[in-house]
Structures are given as C-alpha cells and as structure tokens.
Amino acid sequence: MKVVLQDLVKRFANSDRAAVNKINLVIEEGELAVLLGPSGCGKTTTLRMIAGLEQPDSGRITIAERDITDLAPKDRRVAMVFQNFSMYPTMNVYDNIAFPLHAVKMKRGEIDRTVREVAALVNIDHLLGRSVRQVSGGEAQRVALARAMVRRPEVFLMDEPLSNLDAKLRVQLRTEIKRLHQDTGTTFIFVTHDQEEAMTLGDKIIVMNNGDIQQVGSPHEVFFAPKNAFVANFVGTPSMNMLPGAVSGDNGGGYRLQLPGFELSLPARFHDGLARMAGKGVIWGIRPEAIRLVAEAGENTVSGEVELVEALGSRDLIFVRAAEQLFGVIVDAQESVAVGAPCHLHFAGGQMHLFDAESERSLLNDCG
C-alpha cells in the first residue's frame, strides 16, 4: 500500500535537536524503500513512527489513504522485524509464528494451516517444534520474518534486521528478503546504515542525515547523481574523493577549477550551475572508480606516487599522494602498481561532481 509521510516531526525530551525534522515522503504501493543514513540520522525513528511505536509531535502518516497517525500499533496493519530481537524466548518456533494470529482470534485449524504455509515460505518448516536455544541466529531472524508475514500486513517495516548476523548469512538473507518482496508484492520499508545493503535491496533509497531527508532516488541516482555533498560522501565505498576549490572563468567562456596544488578545466555540463557561483567556494568530488591511471601527464591529470595498496579481490584500492593530497583510486588487480611507483591520475570530466561549498548542494543535480 502507498505510504505517505507528511510534515513529520519528532523531538525527544532529552535533546534540543529534532530527531526527525518535518519530513515529507511518498512510498508507492509495492515498493521496496530503504531508509539509509548514519546512526542518529532519524531513520529508525521514522520507521518507529510508521509502526506507531513513537508518537510524532506533528505531521500525518497515511497508509493507502487511511490516516493512521493516532492509531495504536496493533491497528495499523503493519508488521515489523527488529534488529536485536527475533524470537519470543518462552515459545517455540510454531507458537512464535502463531502468536500474531491469536491476537485476531483465528480458528485453530486455520492458524495451523497459515503457520505451516508461511514457515515453508521462509524455509523453516522443519524447525517448527524447536525452541529458541535450538535455532541459529539466522533461523531466528527467519522466524521473525515469518511472524511478520503471517498476518498479511499492508506494509513490512524492517529495522536493520540483518545487522546482527555474520557477513555470509547477511548476504543470503538479503537475497531472500528481496525475493519475498517480489513474491508478496507488498510495500517494504527497510532501515539500514549499510549503504551496500541499501543499494542491493532498494527500489528507492531515502538518504537521511540529522533528521532531514537528503535525497530520494533509485540506487543509481543516489550513487551517480548525488544531490549534495553528504549523499556523495556517504554512498559508495570506498568513499568519494573530495577537495575544496575555487572556480574562475577562462577566456573561451569555459571554467577552470583551482584545487589545492593543481587545476582542472570543467566540462560544459557544469556551465549552467557555475553561472551563479562566481567568486564562491565549491567542493569538487570524484569517485575512486572514476579515476584512471594514465601513462603520461596531460590535461586534467595530476602526478604523484603510490603510497598504499589494499587488495579488494579482483580489484585493488590504491592510495596515491599527488599535489599533497591523498587520492583513493580503484584499479584492476592485473594492472595494479607497486607502492612507491610514480603515476599520473586522470580525472574524467564526465564523472566529476561539484557542490556549493556553503549549501553543499550539487551544482548539477540540485538546481531546482
């Protein structure tokens, strides 16, 4: 179902800053939306307000046009999976899954059928008789998933459900959640601080920071067209190389960018944005993947020396000291270089980002 947040505000008693600062958000029916941000950014508070576990100070929440702002959690027809809780320890797997059904006074036979059906869906039908102590962490989290599904909620809420699992299990369950989303066609809202998880899962990513929404977009949009410096920096590992700079016009009607220790010419696509930036500071950024090692120095290159090499598997992350700055560069493991080797870095104009140093907004993607 379509979820709409309208001017949502939440403050906590012990803090001056709003945890969620008047946000507006529309999540379409059947979407898998991911709330992404560092800890304390308000993403979990937002989710908990949708669940009814926190009361907003103001603003409205509607699910499928139904205003649920003042409903108790139990009446919202949502389900939630938590980070640090998966199974009621005093019940076995079967009773855990049946638990939400008892709340709606379902008949015994129907409960039994539903529990078995849902358990099969998340591959725990062989564990139904087990107690908490007899299931692993991953299995316990599947129980939580089953318990969430069993009432056929209108919206699934997931609060970092995979963070407490080890890496391999996390990837495996991530895939299953994605499959579950496709099979059920229900709206999912997933909270995480792990941007890789957000990228792989989300149809739509909502990047949050300090209680504000920074950007809403597809995984590609937030990665390739970040609206501001925060999103650019937060999304993507290793993070984007960023430097402060100043822009000046050249004779041919183009623009040049002065960075500490070197200078670049800016491609034409920046010109519109730069027209109103005369004399102001900018932040220049480029992703490690977008920097190439070239044989010779030339236009938009800078020369330096490899300082550190980290192997990432098929690729290497190398750190190059150039113009007294340290650049992270991703290169193919085959063409990697040795520590201490001199090299030239080429910055492709098409992959550069520029942000207003004051507002931190992108000069390309946030003109409105």
Next chain:
Amino acid sequence: MMRVPTSERVLAYVILIVMAILVIAPVLAGSITAFKPQIIWVSSPPTWIFEPTLENFEFVFFTRKGWVYLRNSLIISVGSVAIALLLGVPAAYAFARFRFRSSKALMQWLISLRMIPPIVVGLPFYAMFLYLERGLGIGLRDTFPGLIITYQTFLLPLVIWMMRGYFAELPAAMEESAMVEGYTRLGALWRVVLPVVWPGIVATAILNFIFAWNEFFLALILAGNRTSTLPMTAGTYIVRTRVEWGNLFAVNLIIMVPVILLTIALRRQLVKGLTFGILE
C-alpha cells in the same frame, strides 16, 4: 584462570575454614539447644551428648502460641511483598522503558530512601496511627494493613530497583514486536514480557520476603498483641530473672531455617538485591 601457588591456596583454605567455623559453630551450637531437654539448657560445661527432644518446639508452638506469631509473620511478610510487587513492578517497567524528563531524578530519589533510618519513619507512623485512631476512628495500629503499609517504606524502593534491572536486560523490541503484531502494551506485557521476567520477579519476591520476615524495629513500634511477629516474640523468652534458652533457640530456628533455605535458592541473585541495584 589465574594460577595460584599451592602454598597460597593452602593458606586461603586454612583461613576460610577457620572463618567458616567461627560462623557456623555458634549457629549450630545454639541451634542444638533447641533440641535439649530443659534441665541441660544451661549446663556448664555444655552437654553435647543428649537425647534430642521436640518438647521446646511443642511448648513454643502451642503453649506460647508460636503458631499465631508464625501466622502473623507470614501474613505480614507475604502481604507486604505482594503489595510491593503489585505497585513496584509496573513502576520498574516504566523506569526501564520510557524516556521521560524526571526518570533519572526519581530513580536517585528512590536510592536515597535506602538511607533513611527506620526510626525516622517509625516514630511519626506511631503518632499518625494514634491520631487517626483518636480523630477519625480508623484503627491501623496493631493491624495487618497498618504494618503492610508501613513495610512499603523499605520494600517498595527495593522492588523497583531490582525489577528495573531485570526489565532493562530485555530488549524493548520484545514487547514492541508483540504490539505491532496485534496486542496492546498491557497485552504484550502479560503474554510476552512477564513469562520471561518471571524468575526475576521470584528472586525479588524472595529477597523482599527475607527483609520483611527479619524486620524487628517497625514491628516493635507498630505491632501489638494481635499482630506480633516471630522476631518480636523471640525477645519475650528473656525473662528478667532467667532466659528460657531452649525455647528461645526453638523460636530462632523457626525464624532462621526458612530464610537460609531461601538464601540457598537465591544465592546468585543475592547481591543485586543487597546492593539495591546501585551496582549494575
């Protein structure tokens, strides 16, 4: 684990065993007096070999109405612990779960109640009960409700502190999950939290029972003929001229044995209660 030199270990054993003897010897030696016939209560040197008898217990229990005092002690202890749990468990839950402005100050205030000497409350209680009786005709002195209310001064803060610790150990998501799944907060508490926190409630109840059971001062001031507790009657076996030692130790045993049994059952949780949860 730390490796301990043998000599050090032997020394530790010797000292601790001597300590244990100093602890257990008076308790045992006194306790066997309860089983001695009257003629050898005060024999010197002490008689160690004798035919044990239960006549002291019979005397204490029936002739001196010990069963009444036992009943009184049970009513007061169980009653006051039940009330303290009833009032304290919800409060403890709120302190463990809800963020609100005054929570920290209130918890500190609760600790500070542990510092108040019983005389400071016992004295006005006596006077208040007296005025209530004279002025409004409400008799609370020498009644079970009167004592049960008074005992809340030391039981209630302890229940709140101990239970707060037990609730805080559980993830809040446990009842939140149940709330999203169709239950009210109270329903979630009843069906999900209470079954998990049950051992903590039992431990809290036991420790508070011990405190109420052993209490002497407030009972001395506020109880009377109708509500005398076991600790109060123990003193009555000291008559001006002589002490009925066998009977006295019979009463002592009746007071002591249940508590020692409860302590054995509780030993892991003991510190939490005794330190009032200040250590966490």
Next chain:
Amino acid sequence: MSKSYRSDNSNRSFSTRLYQLTQRQRHWFFIAPALIILLLVVIYPIIFSTGVSLFRVTFASQSRPFVGLQNFERMLGNDDFIQSALNTLYYVVFSVSGSFLLGFAVALLIRRVTAGKELLRLILIIPITMAPIVVGLMWNWMLDPLFGLVNWFLGLLGIPGQTMLAQASTARLTVVLVDIWQWYPLVFLIIEAGMATLPRAPFESARLEGVSSWMIFRRLTLPMLRPVILVALLLRTVDAFRTFDIVRVMTDGGPHLTTETLSLYLYRTAFTFSKLSRAAAGSILMLLFIGLISALMFRYLYRDVEVG
C-alpha cells in the same frame, strides 16, 4: 518552526489530542501508584515528624503548644543524646571498617579456592541471612558468663571467665564485633561480585609484563574496584548508623549508656519517656546527619559510576 506545527495541532479532534497526551504521559500510569504510596509512607511521615518537632506533643496531654526550635536545642544540649550520637559514630567507624576489611579479605581469599567453593561461600554468608535480633540473642547465649561457649572455650585455654557485656570497658567493642560478624558477608558479596565484572585483559597484560602481585592489587584491582568499594562502604555506613536490633537485645544500651545508639535513645525518648516531640526533633537531626554523610559519599560515587 515550532509555531507552524503547533498551529496544525489545533485543528485536530479532542480525542486525537487526548490520545497523544496519554501516549506522552503514559509512564505516569505505571509509576503513579508506587509514587503515591511512597509519598504517603516516607515523605509525609517525615513532614509530619518535622511538624511534631516544632510543638510540644506528648501522648498524655491534649494541648500542643508551639515551641519552635526548642526541641532541637534541648536535644543538642542533652548529654545522653550527644553520648548516643558519639556511640553511633563509634559503631559506624569500627563496624564499617571491621566488616569491610574482613569482607574484603574473604573475597580475595575465596578466589584462590577451588574445591568446596560453593559450600564455603554458602556457610560464610549465613550471618547476613539471619535476623539481627536472632544474632543478638544467639551471641547473648554464647557470651553468657556462666555457661556461654566463649567463656567455656577461654577456660579451656586457661583464661578466666569474662563478663564482656556487663563491663563498660568491653561491652561496646563486643557489640561491634557481633555486628561485624553479622555484616561482613555484605562486603564480601559486593566485592566478590565487583571483582567478577573486572575485565581480564589488563590483569593478564600486567602479569605478562612481570608486575608483582602487590603492585597489580594496588594499581589495578583497587582503582578498578573503587566504585564497588564505595557502594559497600555506603551501604555499611547507613546500616551501622541505624543500629538498633542487636544492641536492643544484647545490652539495651547499657551499662551506663556506653552502648546506647541514636535509634535506641530516640526510641526510648519517645516510647519510654513519652517525649514524642523531642524524639522527633532528634530523628530529624539524625536524618540530616546521615543525609549529609551519604550525600558526600554519593557525590564521590557519582564521579565514576553511572547510577540508574
């Protein structure tokens, strides 16, 4: 900002706002019953007592003239009150330090023990589970000059019989020793629990670096146990300060008030001599005194422990 969202609150229905209010204030539903009872059984009596201390109230007479701080002056000018306050101080100093040292030593020693540890611990904590009144009566019997086990035992060693509780010179010390006997397990349990929570890494690394056991104890164990030690001392202090039961059955304050404690003296003032107002004044003074001591200790404690 705040204006804008307050204004959109105003067009909400009454029931909505009521719901929000109950959600935001829900903690009071849980806390209020306990809080009301505590105000009634702790705070009100103290206020009542303060009131009583400003009048002359006796159980016999109906008239209750206002006398201001006279009762407090009388109390502070009363030799017996001062004597019992000094005695109480003596109990606090010696019973607290004695039980602390003994309890700490036992906590350290029991770590070096393997077989029979549980049984030893169980025996060693028996005193704390006993009602203080039972402890007092039991030691009365042990210390009886005619047939008590202590004198019998001393007799075996060739030491003549003593009347420890009847002599002014020994009565106070004897009572303190019994108090130590009863309460050292509290310190033992607290310190033991505290040591169990200490991280192991610093100790292992110190031992690897060849630091001597004594230095490890002084530079690592003691400082890391500081909050635990303070809690033990604080609890022992407030308990020693209120000593009543043991003294009441062992000496009842005698001989010649040498073992009288504040609690005992105030009890007597109120219930034997019916001077309720004076006792109330005394109890308020006592409360202020223990409040001051524990406030100081608390501040010391709060410096490095998060309480609550």
